[in-house]
Amino acid sequence: MKLGNYIGLEVKLEQHSPSVTVDEVNNRKERLVSQFVEYKDVDGELKNGHISTIDFVGRVDGVEFDGGSAKDFELEIGSGMFIPGFEEQMVGMTKGETRVVKVTFPEQYTPELAGKDAEFTVTLHSMKERVNTGINESTIAEFARKQGIEGLKTEDDLDKFLMNQIYYEKQRAVQDETLRKLDIAISECAEVEPTMDEVERDVEYFLANYESQAKSMGMELETFASLVGLGGVEGLKAQIRGEAIVRNKVTKILEAIAIEKGYEASEEELNARISQVAERYGKDPEELKKEVPMESVRLSVVTDKAYSLIYENAKIIFAE
Numbered sequence: 375m376k377l378g379n380y381i382g383l384e385v386k387l388e389q390h391s392p393s394v395t396v397d398e399v400n401n402r403k404e405r406l407v408s409q410f411v412e413y414k415d416v417d418g419e420l421k422n423g424h425i426s427t428i429d430f431v432g433r434v435d436g437v438e439f440d441g442g443s444a445k446d447f448e449l450e451i452g453s454g455m456f457i458p459g460f461e462e463q464m465v466g467m468t469k470g471e472t473r474v475v476k477v478t479f480p481e482q483y484t485p486e487l488a489g490k491d492a493e494f495t496v497t498l499h500s501m502k503e504r505v506n507t508g509i510n511e512s513t514i515a516e517f518a519r520k521q522g523i524e525g526l527k528t529e530d531d532l533d534k535f536l537m538n539q540i541y542y543e544k545q546r547a548v549q550d551e552t553l554r555k556l557d558i559a560i561s562e563c564a565e566v567e568p569t570m571d572e573v574e575r576d577v578e579y580f581l582a583n584y585e586s587q588a589k590s591m592g593m594e595l596e597t598f599a600s601l602v603g604l605g606g607v608e609g610l611k612a613q614i615r616g617e618a619i620v621r622n623k624v625t626k627i628l629e630a631i632a633i634e635k636g637y638e639a640s641e642e643e644l645n646a647r648i649s650q651v652a653e654r655y656g657k658d659p660e661e662l663k664k665e666v667p668m669e670s671v672r673l674s675v676v677t678d679k680a681y682s683l684i685y686e687n688a689k690i691i692f693a694e
Contacts, residue, residue, distance in 0.1 A: 375564055411504045426498055566630075
């Protein structure tokens with residue numbers, strides 16, 4: 375392998391150097407406020423947005439049907455939770471009123487009810503409206519409790535927390551882009567051919583992971599790949615293969631650099647790496663030593679040293 379100049383590699387980022395504006399903090403705070411609401415009883419007529427508490431009995435051809443009745447059921451008017459037309463006909467009801475709501479079940483419904491006309495006798499017991507509580511000591515305390523944060527009491531405290539949170543997110547995004555583009559730069563700094571058998575194993579592994587992820591979301595892999603803008607399964611495979619080739623090349627180049635620099639892995643470093651991996655997977659370090667070839671552990675230590683050398687000397691250029 376012919377190593378090129380791997381010191382001072384340039385990484386041009388599409389992102390700006392991380393900074394946080396007052397507007398970004400305020401926007402994050404507005405979204406936060408929407409999470410803190412109270413429900414207050416209201417009088418008068420039922421409106422869209424009100425949360426109603428109702429009893430209802432449904433009938434088809436004058437006969438009650440299974441699953442068509444409930445007591446003290448909470449229904450937000452305008453949510454679209456019920457059959458089309460149901461909630462709309464409830465608008466204007468008052469507490470204690472009973473009204474007959476007439477609807478037609480959709481064709482795409484359970485076979486025994488699909489397309490049939492039905493009548494629901496609905497009694498309104500109470501109604502509430504959702505009210506944003508805004509930023510106050512109570513909502514800040516509730517937010518702090520949910521986040522597990524201590525010392526968050528005032529709105530100034532909240533502003534500082536949100537500013538740090540946004541800055542951290544931006545830092546992570548920059549770091550992710552930096553590492554991805556640095557890998558590409560490393561893969562291009564030497565004349566090396568990838569081992570395609572290893573690449574294809576990588577592709578199969580990650581493709582299987584994506585397929586499992588798609589199934590957990592109730593969709594086929596083709597649909598998943600299209601939704602994330604990869605042009606279907608073939609586009610997804612092409613992206614995975616491209617990333618696998620880069621990883622394969624980078625591994626070989628880092629190993630070559632480690633040899634060139636004479637990097638070694640001490641017993642202490644090997645044990646530390648074993649303990650690190652064991653903790654990540656919840657295993658006993660001594661048992662892991664029996665399962666993992668120590669040569670692979672040694673390689674991971676020395677190639678990390680090579681990567682650190684490249685990273686520390688890389689030139690990171692932010693977008694203007």
